Amino acid sequence: MNSHILRASLISFAALAVSVSVFAKEPIDPIAPVKDINLAQVELGKKLYFDPRLSKSGFISCNSCHNLSMGGTDNLKTSIGHKWQQGPINSPTVLNSSMNIAQFWDGRAKDLKEQAGGPIANPGEMAFTHDLAIDVLESIPEYVNEFKLVFDRDEINIDDVTQAIAEFEKTLVTPNSPFDQWLMGDKDALTANEKAGYKLFKESGCIACHNGPAVGGSSFQKMGIVEPYQSKNKAEGLSAVTGKDADRFKFKVPTLRNIEMTYPYFHDGEAETLTEAVDVMGRLQLGKKYTEDENAQIVAFLKTLTGDQPSFTLPILPPSTDKTPMPTPFE
Numbered sequence: 001m002n003s004h005i006l007r008a009s010l011i012s013f014a015a016l017a018v019s020v021s022v023f024a025k026e027p028i029d030p031i032a033p034v035k036d037i038n039l040a041q042v043e044l045g046k047k048l049y050f051d052p053r054l055s056k057s058g059f060i061s062c063n064s065c066h067n068l069s070m071g072g073t074d075n076l077k078t079s080i081g082h083k084w085q086q087g088p089i090n091s092p093t094v095l096n097s098s099m100n101i102a103q104f105w106d107g108r109a110k111d112l113k114e115q116a117g118g119p120i121a122n123p124g125e126m127a128f129t130h131d132l133a134i135d136v137l138e139s140i141p142e143y144v145n146e147f148k149l150v151f152d153r154d155e156i157n158i159d160d161v162t163q164a165i166a167e168f169e170k171t172l173v174t175p176n177s178p179f180d181q182w183l184m185g186d187k188d189a190l191t192a193n194e195k196a197g198y199k200l201f202k203e204s205g206c207i208a209c210h211n212g213p214a215v216g217g218s219s220f221q222k223m224g225i226v227e228p229y230q231s232k233n234k235a236e237g238l239s240a241v242t243g244k245d246a247d248r249f250k251f252k253v254p255t256l257r258n259i260e261m262t263y264p265y266f267h268d269g270e271a272e273t274l275t276e277a278v279d280v281m282g283r284l285q286l287g288k289k290y291t292e293d294e295n296a297q298i299v300a301f302l303k304t305l306t307g308d309q310p311s312f313t314l315p316i317l318p319p320s321t322d323k324t325p326m327p328t329p330f331e
């Protein structure tokens, strides 16, 4: 490559803040199948992910709000927690969440393991304590044996619980979407309309924030750059973590993988449809008002990002015993 062209393209890539190799053909990479995982931890983590006995009510599991039959979300504006409490923010998908630079809308947990301890003890979510969750697990011999087998320790501890859940979550990737098939060389995997939508997505600048294998998840960006975003939601974004005023309303850029399944959209869940979300993004982030046709093309492209959903035999949970503390759903 001519060095001027190389320099020019380096500059334009830097301007877009896109973290891809200059030599990559597209700023979105296909999702790679999972590797380097501990299968024994995954099997245990899968049980824990589905086990509502890690909540005070005995009714709420990770899967209640991150339903793996529904794109890893609850499809609600904001989640419902213990005793039907209204949650403060929209539940993001757990699918492909291992690719995020940090977890939560404001990035306050550095990784999946750190994140997984949060909901169990959050009074507005599972409302339990880590000690009580361990008491429940220790009262069930199948769990005691499986933890011993997997972690080689005599006692169950919360660190191993969150490690197993995080390891399971790493398997929740969604490869093989039509878009990925196209990226990998199947030119017929997308229709002309979908390709036109991708072109618009790249050329109008969506790609500056939504890029990489997860088509997002790699940076924090202000919501409402060209025009402010009006929300009744109290969330302030990254400034809640850094304390810096400049970080107000910066949120982790959400992944757009499986976006057709993870409605409603935005941290406050206020955009009910993809059409609405694309319109808001165009106007507020880029100062662009798309025509109906352009909007429909971008939406058509976004729908090609739905990949193979995690598929496995539903885990059968070991039954409680006479020693297991009773759940208290109404306290």
Ligand code: HEC
Pocket: 049, 060, 061, 062, 063, 064, 065, 066, 079, 080, 081, 082, 087, 089, 090, 091, 092, 093, 094, 097, 100, 102, 103, 104, 105, 106, 112, 115, 116, 117, 119, 120, 124, 125, 126, 165
């Ligand atoms: C009551 C609903 C609820 C339950 C139960 C729940 N979550 Fe969440 N989860 C949420 C909400 C809401 C957020 C976003 C919170 C925020 O960003 O402030 C979230 C965020 C996350 C994230 C971060 C994703 C991202 O892109 O930032 C992960 C991962 C996650 N939850 C996994 C879990 C696991 C594992 C469990 C079980 C131990 C669990 N959740 C239980 C509602 C729930």
Ligand code: HEC
Pocket: 201, 204, 205, 206, 207, 208, 209, 210, 220, 221, 222, 223, 225, 250, 251, 252, 253, 254, 255, 256, 259, 262, 264, 265, 266, 267, 268, 274, 277, 278, 281, 282, 285, 286, 298
């Ligand atoms: C400057 C960075 C930036 C640009 C440019 C940008 N986005 Fe976003 N996008 C974000 C952020 C940040 C959010 C989360 C905002 C929130 O929830 O408050 C988001 C959210 C979304 C969502 C909702 C995702 C969800 O799960 O809730 C969609 C869909 C989306 N963007 C599509 C687009 C499209 C299409 C474009 C181009 C028209 C675009 N974005 C341009 C940063 C950007």
